[in-house]
Amino acid sequence: MKKHIVVVLSLSVLTLLSSCNQGKAADEKVEIEKVKTASVDTVKKKAVSTIDTVDYNKRMIALSNDTTGRWPVKTPYPLPGAILPYNRIIAFYGNLYSTRMGVLGEYPRAVMIEKLKGEVAKWNAADPTVKAIPAFHYIAVTAQGAPGKDNMHRMRMPFKQIDTVIKWAKPIDALVFLDIQVGHSTVKKEVSELVEYLKLPNVHLGIDPEFSMKNGEIPGKKIGTFDAADLNDAIDIMAKVVRENNLPPKVFVIHRFTQGMVTNYKNIKTLPEVQVVMHMDGFGSKVLKKSTYLTYIKREPVQFTGFKLFYKNDNWNDWKIYEPEELLKLTPRPSYIQFQ
Known part of the structure; x- marks a missing residue:
């Protein structure tokens, strides 16, 4: 929806009584032109x-998909180029060193990519109103039992x-998480190590x-938590990366399957530069997963x-396993689907 902005500039009527006043009028004209230029630039x-x-x-x-008023959440509008809610992300999760951590590292590259394309096609067929797009969700920092x-x-x-993962993503125009x-360690330390990669738009x-x-x-002995x-x-x-590099918004996925994994959720920032996805990460029966x-x-x-x-x-x-048509009945409908 286009908005028309009108800039109104009012000037006092000048009585030109002397050459001095004429000079003053000329100066004011120059200042007006500056204001006009600045205003146009601001509008642009x-x-x-x-x-x-x-x-x-x-x-x-x-x-x-809600009538209670809880969803959608009122947050700032995103910057242009936002992925959500215009797309639905279909991601394969894992690590290239392990065949047990997820589908991303379990299959040979070509087999894995074809499998991912198949899942994207299923979601596009199930919900043509939201474009499904592929993604690789790579575990870049893994918790260890040893110190x-x-x-x-x-x-x-x-x-x-x-x-390597970024290279794999390019031919199919996939996102990389x-x-x-x-x-x-801490969030600040680990994310800071990846800033150069976060400067990449995808x-x-x-x-x-x-x-x-x-x-x-020891990781794995107890379920941890983030505030x-x-x-x-x-x-x-x-x-900061988005602002300094003139990027579209980043998507931020937070895994969760218990109450204590995330505390003080109401204090999580929502900004135009970042789109936050709270991601249900549990496995089990359909009844259990839906309940979670x-x-x-x-x-x-x-x-x-x-x-x-x-x-x-x-x-x-x-x-x-849940089919797309079943998940589309949830409130709210998920924007991010991850396969492990």
């Missing part, structure tokens, strides 16, 4: 830094591995509270939502 800048808010609101209402040289209980993957398991961030051990426990303050550290870093989604994701709204599907752990005994 505003024009390129806004989105179609009517369209955005309609999409958010449709995505919310390591710096006693942080985490291992940073070599940059060459991240470069770098996922962080901090162990005994690189985004994921973070896993499960492996944030606040009291010195809103921890998450805001990541949001602040990403927002409704209890921890729907009831504590932040901005957007995600839903994780496990090819193996959700397909066990009499359990069956």
Whole structure:
């Protein structure tokens, strides 16, 4: 929707009584032209830094699938180029060093990519109103049972591995998420190490509270936690990268499957530069997964939502993996679907 902005400049009537006053009038004319130029420049800048808010609101209402007023969440409008709610992200999760951490590292590259394309096609068929796009969600920092040289209980993957994933993403125009398991480290330290990658327009961030051990426990022995303050550290870093590099908004995925994994959710920042996805990360039966989604994701709204599907752990005994048509009935409808 175009807005017409009219700049009105009022001038006092000058009585030209002398050459001195004529000089004054000339000076004022110059100043007026400066104001006009500045005003036009301001209008131009505003024009390129806004989105179609009517369209955005309609999409958010449709995505919310809710009549209670809880969804959609009222947040600042995103910068132009935002991925959500215009797209639905279909991501394969994993690590190239492990065939057990997720589908991303389980199959040969060509097989994995074709499998991902198939999932994207299924979602586009199920919901043509929101374009499904592919993504690789790569665990760039993994929690460790052993303390390591710096006693942080985490291992940073070599940059060459991240470069490989980014290279794989390019031919299929896929997004790349770098996922962080901090162990005994901090969000600020680990995200700061990845800033150069976050400067790339298609690189985004994921973070896993499960492996944030606040009291010195060994990762994997207890479910960890992040407070809103921890998450805001990541949001602040990403927002700064977006502003300084004139980028479209970053997507920030936060894994969650218990109440205690995220505390003080109401204090999580929502900014035009960052789109926050609270992602349901549990596995099990359909009943259990839906209950987790409704209890921890729907009831504590932040901005957007995600839903994780496990090819193996959700397909066990009499359990069956969710189909797109089933997930589209959820309130709210997830914007991010991750396969492990």
